[in-house]
Amino acid sequence: xxxxxxxxxxxxxxxxxxxxxxxxxxxxxxxxxxxxxxxxxxxxxxxxxxxxxxxxxxxxxxxxxxxxxxxxxxxxxxxxxxxxxxxxxxxxxxxxxxxxxxxxxxxxxxxxxx
Numbered sequence: 001x002x003x004x005x006x007x008x009x010x011x012x013x014x015x016x017x018x019x020x021x022x023x024x025x026x027x028x029x030x031x032x033x034x035x036x037x038x039x040x041x042x043x044x045x046x047x048x049x050x051x052x053x054x055x056x057x058x059x060x061x062x063x064x065x066x067x068x069x070x071x072x073x074x075x076x077x078x079x080x081x082x083x084x085x086x087x088x089x090x091x092x093x094x095x096x097x098x099x100x101x102x103x104x105x106x107x108x109x110x111x112x113x114x
Contacts, residue, residue, distance in 0.1 A: 010040055017049035024084075025053040029062045048099065056089050060097035072102040072108030 002099040014034050017025070029047050036043045045063040047055055050070045059066035068089055069093045082101045093099045 011043040012045040012046065013043055014048055017052070019050075025055060026058050026062060029055075033062050048100075050113045051085075056092040056099055060094070061090070064096060065100040067099040068099045068101050072105055074105045074111050076111070077113065079105065 011034075013036065015029060020028060025047075029049075036045055044065070044075060045111040047059055047066040049055055049067060051066075051068045055062075056068055069085055072078050072082055079090035086099060086101050089099045
């Protein structure tokens, strides 16, 4: 009997905006991009500065995804507000670079399956 073993290696770094030193986001995130590139490994690089400083405009040159908004809350008002802000951002996304409107909240708090 033959056994086929597949090994998938996924490297992912989410670089958050908490406690930043005030350096412009594109500059700060580019330093990390350069460090990740020096490893020689393919690493999915997620920029998370909550949509501040318009990362959807420059994000593709720096990372693979960028947050487009602040944190989602577990309610429909937050979800719909974030969804509405994505409409005009689709033109900035393409293979290799994606808008990130934050996580799904289905099943959390006020976000029921129904």
